[in-house]
Amino acid sequence: MRARLLRRALVLLLGAAPAAAAQHPLVGLPLDDPAYAQLDGLVSLGCGAARISAFRPFMVKDIQAALRAAAAEPACRGRVLDALTSRFLEPVAAQDSARADSSRLRFGAAATLRATGQHGGTFYPLWRDIRPVSQGDPAAVGLARLRLTWNGGPNVVFVSEAYGETQRRNDPTVRASAFRSTSGVIDFSDAYASGRLGPVVLSIGRAREAWIGEGTESLVLSANGPALDRITLTAQWPKFEFKALVASLNDVVLTPQLDSLSDSTTPQRFHRMLIAHALTYRPSRQVEITIGETGLIPSRGGGVNLAYANPLMIYQVTQNDSARATDPASNVNLTAFGSIRANVGRASLQGDLLIDDIQIDAKDRARYPNLFGWMLQGTYALPLPMPTSIGAQYRRVGAFTYLETFYTDTWQQYDQPIGSELGPDADMGRAFAEIWPRGKLRVIGGLARWRRGANRIDQRPPANREGHAGALFPYTTAARPAVQAAWMGDLTVEWLDPVLPVSLQVDGASVENPNNQPGPTETLARVQLSLSYRWRYP
Numbered sequence: 365m366r367a368r369l370l371r372r373a374l375v376l377l378l379g380a381a382p383a384a385a386a387q388h389p390l391v392g393l394p395l396d397d398p399a400y401a402q403l404d405g406l407v408s409l410g411c412g413a414a415r416i417s418a419f420r421p422f423m424v425k426d427i428q429a430a431l432r433a434a435a436a437e438p439a440c441r442g443r444v445l446d447a448l449t450s451r452f453l454e455p456v457a458a459q460d461s462a463r464a465d466s467s468r469l470r471f472g473a474a475a476t477l478r479a480t481g482q483h484g485g486t487f488y489p490l491w492r493d494i495r496p497v498s499q500g501d502p503a504a505v506g507l508a509r510l511r512l513t514w515n516g517g518p519n520v521v522f523v524s525e526a527y528g529e530t531q532r533r534n535d536p537t538v539r540a541s542a543f544r545s546t547s548g549v550i551d552f553s554d555a556y557a558s559g560r561l562g563p564v565v566l567s568i569g570r571a572r573e574a575w576i577g578e579g580t581e582s583l584v585l586s587a588n589g590p591a592l593d594r595i596t597l598t599a600q601w602p603k604f605e606f607k608a609l610v611a612s613l614n615d616v617v618l619t620p621q622l623d624s625l626s627d628s629t630t631p632q633r634f635h636r637m638l639i640a641h642a643l644t645y646r647p648s649r650q651v652e653i654t655i656g657e658t659g660l661i662p663s664r665g666g667g668v669n670l671a672y673a674n675p676l677m678i679y680q681v682t683q684n685d686s687a688r689a690t691d692p693a694s695n696v697n698l699t700a701f702g703s704i705r706a707n708v709g710r711a712s713l714q715g716d717l718l719i720d721d722i723q724i725d726a727k728d729r730a731r732y733p734n735l736f737g738w739m740l741q742g743t744y745a746l747p748l749p750m751p752t753s754i755g756a757q758y759r760r761v762g763a764f765t766y767l768e769t770f771y772t773d774t775w776q777q778y779d780q781p782i783g784s785e786l787g788p789d790a791d792m793g794r795a796f797a798e799i800w801p802r803g804k805l806r807v808i809g810g811l812a813r814w815r816r817g818a819n820r821i822d823q824r825p826p827a828n829r830e831g832h833a834g835a836l837f838p839y840t841t842a843a844r845p846a847v848q849a850a851w852m853g854d855l856t857v858e859w860l861d862p863v864l865p866v867s868l869q870v871d872g873a874s875v876e877n878p879n880n881q882p883g884p885t886e887t888l889a890r891v892q893l894s895l896s897y898r899w900r901y902p
Contacts, residue, residue, distance in 0.1 A: 387470075387902065388513060388521040389425030390558045390565060394902050395572050395580050395587050398860035399427065401806055402448050404578065408743040408753040408798060411440035412650035412707030418642070419598070419607045420574040420587070423565070426600075428452050433649060439710075442751055447803030451862055468515045472901035476507040476894060484888040485878075487850075488871075489536050489588065490814070491780070491787030491821050493879045494888070501892065502531040509553070511901055519561070523569075525554040536780045537572075539590035539614070553591055565598045573609065575642065576654055576703040576716050581785055583718040583737040583761070584658060584701045585609075585640060589780030592638070597675060608641040608675030610668070613660070613782075616772045622824040623771060634772040635666040638782070641675045642701075650707045660697040660782075662772035672696070697773040710745040712753075718783070720765045720775075723833075733833050737761040737784060743798075751800040759784065760791035763817055763839035764829035771824045779822040789817035789838050794852075809855040814873075818844035818880050844880030867894040 393399060403422075406414035413434040416422050431448055434440035478501075486500025507529050514522040532538045532549045540551035556569025572587040573594065574580050580587040594611035613636040620627050642656025657679045661672060671682045679698050703716045720735035743755030766775035766788045775782045786792060796810030817838025819827045832839070838847045852873045859866040872889045 387424050388515050389423065389428070389518065390521045390560060390567075391424050391513065391523060391902065392421035392554075392556075392558075392567075392571060393424065393427065394554065395421055395574060397902065398804075398858070398862060398865045399448060399451070400579060401858060401860055402444055402803070403427070403430075405751075405753075405798060405800060405806060406434065406440060406444050406448075407707065407712050408745065408755065409439075409442075409444065409751050409800075410707060410710045410712065410745040411437060411445070412648075412712070413437045413440055414445070415649070415652060415705065415707070417605060418576045418644050418652060418654045418703060418705070419605075420580075421571065424452070437649075443803035444751060444800055445803075447860075470513040470515065470900065472511040472513070472899060474509040474511075474896055474898040474901040476509075476896040478505045478507070478892065478894045479503065480505075480893075481891045482889065484886055486534070486890070487873050487875065487888050488534075488890070489780075490785050490790075493820070494875060494886070499534065501534050501890075504531075506530040509901065511554070516559075520557075520559045522557045523554050525552060527551060527553050536589050537587075537591070539778055563600050565600075567594075567596045567598075569593070573611075575607075575640065575656070576701065577739070578714075578741070583716055583739060583759075583784050584656070584699070586781065586783060586785065588785045589777050589782065592777075594638075603646050605644040605646075606641070606675075607644075609639065610673050611638040612636070613638050613777045616662070618770060618772065624825045632664065634662040634664055636772065637661040637663075637668060637672075638777075639672050639679070652703075652705045654701075654703040654705075656701055658699045658701070660773060660775060662695075662770075695768065695770075695773055697768050697775065699775075710747075712743045712745075712755075714741045715739070718765070720762070730833055731831060732829055733762065733764055733835060735762050735765040735829075737765050752797065754795075754797045756793070756795045758791070758793045759786060761786050761788055763789040763819055763835055763837050764827060764832065765789075766821060767819065767826040767829065769826065769828070771826060774821065774826050776821050781821045786816075787819075787821040789819035791815050791838075804860045806858045806860060807856070808858075810853070812852040812854070814850045814852055816848045816880070840880065846877035846880050846882045848875065848877050848880050850875040863898055865894075865896050865898070868892075869894075 403414055411434055414430050416426050416430045431452055434445055480501040482497045482500050485494050485496055487494050509525055509527045511525040528550045530548045538549050540549045543550050554571050556567050556571050558567040570591050570593050572591045573585055574582050574587040575585040576582055592611040594609055597608045599606040616634050618632045620629055638660055640658040642654055644652055644654040646652050659679050683696055700719045705714045716739040718737035722734050723729040723732050739759045741757040743753045746752045761784050766783055768774055781787050792812055792814045794810050794812035798808040800806055815838055818841045850873045854871045856869045869892045875886045878886050
């Protein structure tokens with residue numbers, strides 16, 4: 365009897381977190397939510413209807429719409445779709461009942477324990493140098509989140525999420541200083557208000573953003589660094605989606621010691637803004653095409669240039685306005701990008717291109733290199749009883765891509781890349797396989813070849829690209845004379861439950877010429893176990 369009562373109590377406790385279908389439709393799903401891996405897995409298995417958007421985080425309403433569309437596609441049916449449907453699509457009657465009885469105020473919480481073991485050194489994040497274990501992930505970290513959501517009706521929502529982390533070391537998403545004399549941190553991750561009018565959603569506040577790419581990784585705008593304080597505008601129609609963003613970045617202070625200024629120059633503080641806009645066209649559920657622009661705007665006096673904040677003007681044209689600043693350290697660093705994503709039968713294909721700079725004049729082509737980044741990926745769903753896909757990916761970021769003459773213009777936030785986790789001057793090819801023994805159980809492993817040249821996203825002053833039009837890739841210097849190369853292997857097992865997610869990740873690398881210095885090959889390894897409990901979260 366006692367065992368039966370204990371089991372019932374456990375079921376009630378674990379069932380205390382209602383499905384996300386009860387969450388407000390305008391809430392953005394946090395980028396570390398287990399559902400992203402399941403949604404990406406569906407696409408890799410040939411379910412193009414589950415493709416939601418080129419822009420993350422996904423709103424709950426869009427996840428629900430995609431799952432309804434996927435239910436009508438034979439290629440989408442199976443254990444992964446069933447697991448997502450049970451979470452996000454409650455019966456209509458149950459939704460109506462919950463909505464009638466629930467308060468406008470919703471409280472949620474999550475707690476995570478993460479344990480890490482390392483050998484030989486640390487190689488994550490990939491944009492940093494290889495460092496001793498003492499500078500890598502701590503052996504044990506605790507993370508607690510408290511989330512408050514206010515439902516202002518079907519078209520208005522307010523979200524505020526505070527978190528505490530026991531050890532901030534080697535966490536690139538942290539932007540706050542250590543709390544008092546501890547090694548931990550207390551800060552806000554999500555804190556935004558969103559409202560909808562017809563097809564348009566306006567959101568103001570703090571959140572993580574990732575545009576095109578996969579997961580938090582993107583050549584254009586990744587979420588590998590801290591959350592952004594931003595304003596976003598999203599407009600959606602059956603075949604089109606438009607998104608615009610204006611965000612503040614951390615200030616940068618130029619000094620003679622760090623930035624090759626003359627000794628007589630006093631330190632100069634620059635306020636920086638990030639702008640972006642993009643348009644996605646969907647001729648069908650199986651195909652998406654996205655084009656867009658981004659820009660990083662430094663200025664000494666602060667403020668927002670409304671010409672750049674206008675989402676309907678082309679930044680490349682605005683840059684040539686005669687009223688723009690002439691201070692070379694206030695140069696606007698603009699990029700253009702495009703992406704094509706398609707499902708063809710059992711195959712899922714994606715290609716992304718970033719143009720940081722392209723030389724048109726013959727004189728410029730002789731002096732400056734083109735600054736590109738690109739990614740190609742393909743997966744194929746195998747006709748097996750257990751849902752399985754295999755795939756290959758290649759990412760490349762040019763030797764001087766993301767870098768500018770002054771660090772004020774470099775594509776970084778708090779010294780972390782705004783773009784790809786590879787940073788500049790690197791590439792990686794990877795083959796992988798993904799298996800779904802159950803709808804919530806994911807096993808993925810791969811083998812990769814990683815190369816990196818001398819340039820880094822956080823180096824000051826940035827590498828000067830002038831005179832390097834024909835430089836070899838990866839690039840080397842007298843201080844870093846060798847190309848770093850590595851064979852890398854990874855295996856991840858994840859239990860993607862919305863209440864009790866568990867992840868076990870094993871990574872290893874055999875690194876030649878560590879940190880671009882000739883020397884013996886080093887062997888590095890990392891094992892990381894993460895366990896969470898989420899109550900009414902998100």
